[in-house]
Amino acid sequence: MEKISKRTRSFNSLILNHSKGIVTKKSDNKEKIKQELLWYLNLPAGLKKYSPKLIDYENSKTNVGYSLELCSYPTLADLFVNLSLDLKSWEKVIGELFEIINLFKKYKKNLPYISYRYMYYEKIIERLNELKKEKYWKDLLNEKYIYINKKKYKNINLILEKIKKTVDLLFDKNEMSFVHGDLCLSNILYDKKKKVFKFIDPRGSFGEISNYGDIKYDIAKLRHSFHGFYDFIMNDLFEIEEKGKNFDFIIFVKKNHLKIADLLDREVIKRGYDLRKISIIESLLFLSMVPLHRESFRRQKAMFLSGIKLINEAIF
Structure with missing residues (x-):
């Protein structure tokens, strides 16, 4: 039996069994893995083709984990970073992703305002408070302004009140639906020949354990990959030089990456979404993920600056 075990983050492990065509996911963070499992278990029949088949699972007090069919497709993140598809193909891929999002929107559920308030404001406060436990971040967060590539930006403390007010802007019952919850390009497998999408590693919560949330959140996750170049940051394809509160920050993208990002924005607008709202959520994603990436101080800084x-x- 061929098995390969690897770490996906500090708290996740994958066991790949190629002979059986199965991948098993376990985690030290039982609550997170339970939320993912519940997402798969409660997946509507009309959306099952966009997920690997759930083969087996365990959900006990001592162990939580699940096994999926092994889909050996590359992620869209790999295809994007390496420019493995031409612009025309990316235009089609982005269009197809929004068709799937349209299917998500057929499954509706009203969500409480407090879920939005948590996701778009209170969670940011929680994560910033985590950062402030470290001297570097406490000192940086206390600055009123920071400079990125010689341009002056308001630091987070001057923006929090405006972020709080955006919750009302983002709350929209028409945009509450089934969601993946972590729809970044690294969680989308894609077979170029068969044009097949498989979504993995769902979030399984939006302020509360649920398969439902704000569809704009999923779109913002796409944008933080295509436009914010999250996967470049995760692959250390950037450079930061720091002097006090002055930062020179460059992500190593090519012209075609920028053109693909523009294709996404055009599709967002074409589908009737407010690009400003998507951009606000995208920015909050970067700010809230900083304390989750203690594996790399450089990446944390890149995410914060982004x-x-x-x-x-987006706000000013």
Whole structure:
């Protein structure tokens, strides 16, 4: 029996069994893995083809985990970073992703305002408070302004009140539906020949354990990959030089990456979504993920700078 075990983050492990065509996921963070499992168990029949088949699972007090069919397709993140598809193909891929999002929207559920308030404001406060436990972040967060590539930006403390007010802007019952919850490109497997999408590693919550949330959140997750270049950051394809509160920050993208990002924005607008709202959520994603990536101080700084730049551009 051929088995390969690997770490996906500090708290996740995958066991790949190629001979049986199964991948098993377990985690030290039992609550997170339970939420993912419940997402698969409660997946509507009309959406099952966009997920690997659930083969087996365990949900006990001592152990939580699940096994899926092994889909050996590359992720859209790999295809995007490496420019493995031409622009025309990316235009089709993005269009197809929004068709799937349209299917998500057929499954409706009203969500309480407090879920939005938590996801788009209170969670940011929680994560910033985590960061402030470390001297570097406490000192940086206490600055009123920071400079990124010689441009002055308001730091987070000057923006929090405006972020709080955006919850009302983002709350919309027409945009509450089934969601994946972590729809970044690294969680989308894609077979180029068969044009097949498989979504993996769902979030399984939106303020509360549920398969339902704000569809704009899923779209913002796509945008933080296509436009915010999250996967470049995760692959260390960037450079930061820091002097006090002055940062030179460059992500190593090519012209075609920018063109693909523009294709996404065009599709967002074409489908009737408010690009400013999507951009606000995208910025909050970057800001809230900083304390989750203690595996790399450089990446944390890149995510923070991306979030500050984006939130200033979106709100002011």
